[in-house]
Amino acid sequence: MGAGSGTDLLRLGFAMGLSDKIDNQAEETAGKVKEGAGKATGNERLEAEGKVDKASGSLKQAGEKVKDAFKD
Secondary structure (H helix, E strand, O other): OOOOOHHHHHHHHHHHHHHHHHHHHHHHHHHHHHHHHHHHHOOHHHHHHHHHHHHHHHHHHHHHHHHHHHHO
């Protein structure tokens, strides 16, 4: 099978999906760290940014789960 075959495209889609999931989890985790650091230092702005990042990562993960549900 040459480049661009169905199998290659399927692998590429899987890799892109996995990469998105890893990025989303990293964003959520970074948000948790920021939020904790903000709480620990009394920095309300940092804490708020962390909450936003955490929520954004969670929403993106939920979107990935919905996409995965429709793939099957």
